[in-house]
Amino acid sequence: MPAENPVLTAIRERRSIRRYSDDPVSREEIEAILEAGRWAPSGLNHQAWRFLVLRRDDPRRAALAGLTKYAHILERAQVLICVFLARSEMYHPMKDHQGAGACLQNMLLAAHSLGLGAVWIGEIVNQEPRVTEVLGLNPVDLEMQAVVALGHPDQKGSADRKPLSALLLEDIS
Structure with a gap:
């Protein structure tokens, strides 16, 4: 990958961060992350995603967790x-x-670009009916996709990837 390309560098360097410091995340940072999600590609440009932001003082967080x-x-x-x-x-x-996956990836890359750490929690969809209930939302209207947890990193991320050759169905000619 070309080292000087900031997008390719961000993709390569972004990691899932699961531990955070107590430093607050600003409204501007949250809006920048949501804007990045908003600009993801969507079929027929429907932009069907919807966001609910929960800060630390939101009482619904404990029930969600x-x-x-x-x-x-x-x-x-x-x-x-x-x-x-x-x-x-x-x-x-x-x-x-x-x-929705593209939207989530955009938000993760935006968080990384702002010096924040984030992780995509997808496992929570196994509890989708209860999630919408504890959040006070209508499950008829909304389908749960994921929760992005974010904050200032309190750990270094790490990840390995399979070599590209192991993923190719045919050699690149």
Whole structure:
């Protein structure tokens, strides 16, 4: 990968961060992350994603954390961004879910670019009906996609990747 390309560098260097300091995340940083999500590609440009931001003082956080085996991450994060799809805006389940994934990746890259740490908590969708209930949302209107936990990193991330050759179905000619 070209070392001087900031987008490719950010993709390569971004890591899932699961421990955070007590330093607050500013409203401007949260808005920048949400804007990055908003600009993700979506099928037919429906932009079906919807966001719910929970700060540390939001009483719904404890109930939300109780619905995942990753409660310790949600409890320690400065901010949680709950990502949903508006069912009325969806037109094709697979394409809308792919768009939500692009939205989430944009937000993770934005957080990284701002010097913040974040992790995509997808396991929580196993409790989708209870999630919408504890958040006071209508499950008929919204489909849970993930929670992004974020804050100032209190750890270094690490990750390995398989070599590209192990992922190719055919050699690049």
